[in-house]
Amino acid sequence: MKLFECEAKRILKQFGIAFPDGELAHTVEEAGAVAGRIGKPVVVKAQVLVSGRGKAGGVLFADNVAEAKNIAAKLIGSKIKDAMVHTLLVEEKIDIAQQMYTSIAIDRQRQTYVVLASLSGGVNIEEVAKTSPEKIVRHIVDFEKGFDEAEAKKLVRSLDIPAADRDMLSSILSTLYKAIISYDAELVELNPLVKLPSGAYVAADARMIIDDNALFRHVEFKDRVEDRIDDTPREAEARKLGLAYVDLNGDIGIIGNGAGLTMATVDVVNIMGGKPTNFLDIGGGAKVDVIRDAVTLVMSKPGVKAVLVNILGGITRCDIVAQGVIAGMNASSEKKPVAVRMVGTNEEEGNRMLREVGITAYANMEEAIARVITL
Amino acid sequence: MSIIVGDNTKVIVHGITGNEGMFHTQAMLRYGTKIVAGVTPGKGGQNVNGVPVYNSAADAVAQHGANTSIIFVPARFARDAALDAMNAGIKVLVIITEHVPQKDTIELVAIANRTGCVIIGPNCPGIMNPSTKTHIGIMPTHIFHPGNIGIISRSGTLTYEISHDITQSGMGQSTCVGIGGDPIIGLNYVRVLELFKNDTETGAVVLIGEIGGNAEEMAAQYIKDTHYPKPVIAYIAGRQAPSEKQMGHAGAIIMGDSGSATSKIKAFEKAGIPVAEKPSDIPRLFKGKI
Numbered sequence: 001m002k003l004f005e006c007e008a009k010r011i012l013k014q015f016g017i018a019f020p021d022g023e024l025a026h027t028v029e030e031a032g033a034v035a036g037r038i039g040k041p042v043v044v045k046a047q048v049l050v051s052g053r054g055k056a057g058g059v060l061f062a063d064n065v066a067e068a069k070n071i072a073a074k075l076i077g078s079k080i081k082d083a084m085v086h087t088l089l090v091e092e093k094i095d096i097a098q099q100m101y102t103s104i105a106i107d108r109q110r111q112t113y114v115v116l117a118s119l120s121g122g123v124n125i126e127e128v129a130k131t132s133p134e135k136i137v138r139h140i141v142d143f144e145k146g147f148d149e150a151e152a153k154k155l156v157r158s159l160d161i162p163a164a165d166r167d168m169l170s171s172i173l174s175t176l177y178k179a180i181i182s183y184d185a186e187l188v189e190l191n192p193l194v195k196l197p198s199g200a201y202v203a204a205d206a207r208m209i210i211d212d213n214a215l216f217r218h219v220e221f222k223d224r225v226e227d228r229i230d231d232t233p234r235e236a237e238a239r240k241l242g243l244a245y246v247d248l249n250g251d252i253g254i255i256g257n258g259a260g261l262t263m264a265t266v267d268v269v270n271i272m273g274g275k276p277t278n279f280l281d282i283g284g285g286a287k288v289d290v291i292r293d294a295v296t297l298v299m300s301k302p303g304v305k306a307v308l309v310n311i312l313g314g315i316t317r318c319d320i321v322a323q324g325v326i327a328g329m330n331a332s333s334e335k336k337p338v339a340v341r342m343v344g345t346n347e348e349e350g351n352r353m354l355r356e357v358g359i360t361a362y363a364n365m366e367e368a369i370a371r372v373i374t375l
Numbered sequence: 376m377s378i379i380v381g382d383n384t385k386v387i388v389h390g391i392t393g394n395e396g397m398f399h400t401q402a403m404l405r406y407g408t409k410i411v412a413g414v415t416p417g418k419g420g421q422n423v424n425g426v427p428v429y430n431s432a433a434d435a436v437a438q439h440g441a442n443t444s445i446i447f448v449p450a451r452f453a454r455d456a457a458l459d460a461m462n463a464g465i466k467v468l469v470i471i472t473e474h475v476p477q478k479d480t481i482e483l484v485a486i487a488n489r490t491g492c493v494i495i496g497p498n499c500p501g502i503m504n505p506s507t508k509t510h511i512g513i514m515p516t517h518i519f520h521p522g523n524i525g526i527i528s529r530s531g532t533l534t535y536e537i538s539h540d541i542t543q544s545g546m547g548q549s550t551c552v553g554i555g556g557d558p559i560i561g562l563n564y565v566r567v568l569e570l571f572k573n574d575t576e577t578g579a580v581v582l583i584g585e586i587g588g589n590a591e592e593m594a595a596q597y598i599k600d601t602h603y604p605k606p607v608i609a610y611i612a613g614r615q616a617p618s619e620k621q622m623g624h625a626g627a628i629i630m631g632d633s634g635s636a637t638s639k640i641k642a643f644e645k646a647g648i649p650v651a652e653k654p655s656d657i658p659r660l661f662k663g664k665i
Contacts, residue, residue: 105625106477108558108588111484116625129628136628143485184478187625214476216451246617259556260530260585263612268653270615279616284473284513284531285395312532312539314500314515315395343539344515365536366655 001210001221004047006089008188008208015179017172017190018202022091031072034090035065041093044071048083054123056081061093094202099192101125101136102173104147104180106187113141113180115152115173119159121192147177168201169193184214234278234301241293243280250275252372253298253307253336255291257282257316265310268366274373277304285315291324292331299332306337306375310365313344322350326357337375341368377504378525378550378570378577379467379493379562380443384509387435387465388413389456390447391423399447399471399513400424406516407508411439414459432463443467445501445511453497454479461492468561469511470496480559487561494561500531500553506576512553522547523665525571527564528583529556529590533612537583537654544658549577556585564594572604579606579665581657582648586613589633595642606664609643610651611636 003011009019021038024047025031035042046058053059058080062068068090075085101121107114118136120128128135139155141147152170159166172193180188190203215221231239238245244259252269254276256262262281269276278301282294298307311321321342329335340361342350351361362368386403390396391413401424404410412435413423419430429435432444444460446453446469453472460468461483468487475497487494495502501512506521518535520542528534534553541548552567554560564582571577584591591611598607614636632638640650651657 101624103625103628105629106481106558107629109563109590109593111559111561112481114625114629116628125624126627129624130631143481144489181478184476186477189625191624211477213450213474214478217476248615248617256532258530258532260528260533260583260612261536263585263616264533264536264610264654266616267612267614271652276615312515312535314531314535315399315513344518344535366653 001212001215001224002049003208003210004049004087005045005206006047006087008206009203011183011208012179012188012203012206015175017175018200019206020091020094020202020204022089025072025088025090026076026086028069028072028076031088031090032065032069035062035068038090038092042068042090043093044068044075045089045091046075046080046085047087047089048080048085050081050083053080058085094194094204095197096192096194097197098195100169100195101191102169102176102193103187103189103191104173104176105189107140110140112143113147113177115139115141115147115155115177117156117159117169117173119161125191141177147174149174164199165195172201183208184211184217185209186211234297238280238297241297243290243294243297244283245297246279248276248278250277251303251305252276253301253304254278254310255280255282255294255298255307256310257284257286257312261310261312265308265365265369269308269369269373272366272369272373274369277301282316286320286324288320288324288327291321292327295325295328296332299328299334299336304336306339306372308368308372309338309340309342310368311340311342311344313342313347316344317346318342318344318350319346319353322353326353329357339368339372339375341365376574376576377507377509378567378574379495379552380502380504380509380511380550381507384409384443384467384511385439385441386410386511387432387441387444387460388426388447389432389444389460391415391426391428392418392421393447396447397423400426402516403510406510408510411435411441414456432460432465436463436465441465443469443511445469445471447471450474450476454483457483458486461486461490466492468492468494469499469501470494471499471501471513472496473498475557477557477559480557484559484561495552496555496557496560498557499555499560500534502553503548503551505548514551514553518542519551520547523549523576523578524661525549525574525577525580526551526583527567527580528553529585530583530612533583533654537581537610537657540655541581541658546658546661549574558588564590565597568594568597568603577605579608579661582607582609584609584611584639586611586616586636586639587634589630591639592633592642595639595646595648598648599646606661607648608651608657608660609648610654610657611639
């Protein structure tokens, strides 16, 4: 679960990370009031979960209250890269002596957390990673040992900055590690981490992603409705139904069990000349109502010509799939032709049930695909 | 010979009193797997399908000399079950459970690496060796047939699809390892490839991958660097999938351009490994090679 900048900052503040003075605003008046209280030039930042927010016009500067209100009027209710702006973060504009990059993330290949730091922070950090990777120092965390300030000091030793700054940076990095561990996060990132002319450090931007699988430990997110701006309406509906669904651009509906097999089905339909309109994985051991919902969801998509159901039953039972497919067809107002491929657990019973409604299930995936393309 | 499991495997089932644990214990027993005990804290002394239940893995190991565990417990208890197994000296741990928090897996993998335990999974279909009738997992056993093709896969049902095609074409499987679909997993492609290299039962390997992460790219690099001595065929699912959502800048810094089907296919082709376009192409690609 991606957190908004303001949420990440609120959490990291509790751990002692410093941020510019600022507050949230939901209306033009609130934005003006915050700017007035700060009494200095401010930055007005749209709270949206898109990358490249600044370049897309979601981060704007104001020298006074009137300007801040104008910007707020422009941003609230507008869209930044398809994401509706509801909330603004109004913060004091800070003077930058130096921009750094710090983050901790999960590294799949190393099977642990990796700590990254660079003196070349800012929006072009990915470019730095490609062209001058030596400018980013990294540490692979030994989970059983952890990552404390002493470890962090070893990491920043090679950075060309005064000793006092190295101490500051190592304190921030070890704090980020405490935060990623206690919040079960996949990522915490401060970019840029700004050194002010006074020598103090504040983080101008912050990002956090919480591991969805660990949300049961973090009840504070329980009622948070996840705003996935990249979802299409049908994807959002599928998410509510608990289905793994992705929209594609063709006209053949695809339902499979298991992400790998379903992706392979989409690929093979395409190779054989068909155009898949979606990816829908019913998961393992699906029950009748899940399969029914899957069938009605796909059949109701405008422009769908036919639907392919591809099941290799291990923990998924073919008789349950047959019941679900029949229930889904009965519940659909727009009935589309269906081709079913089904092998595995309780295959005979499933085939018999489908035959009763006039559907012959195939045992071979490519035969079923060849069939659905002709429907 | 087989890898990781075999004739000496004696299995404990964690969560044997739950629906799933009970169902799959029966299926594994029917296939021939030596399941010696079950563990459910608080339910010691019970009996499930003739398998005695204990409160802890330590009791089960002491009574039956078990060396392998399979975990079916819900995600929030998976860490405790795995720690219980490793504390009891279990050396092969198959975690079937989906949705285990990544931090828990990171911790378990760190302990396993230090103590010499092999973790398969989480979120995996398990491991199967048809020649010794050993299946520790949730696979449909009837589609497998003893043979010389080793299979490593991140995906469950796609493994069954490809194993089915291999069996139908008159060949068979040596050991089939479902390493799991989570970002953090124990055993990875490279370690399984290393084991297959020295396994006399395995004459060739199918590596089944999918989009996301860079494990396939690392495996391709390993095959290239070590002049891997056995034929390998790769299959990558997700050619038509929209590109992966990025994880902040850190994701891009750690992963570079890896992750897409194109990147993975290119990596295998650079290593001289044929990449099957469709699952059904795999048996044909092995013809004349083994």
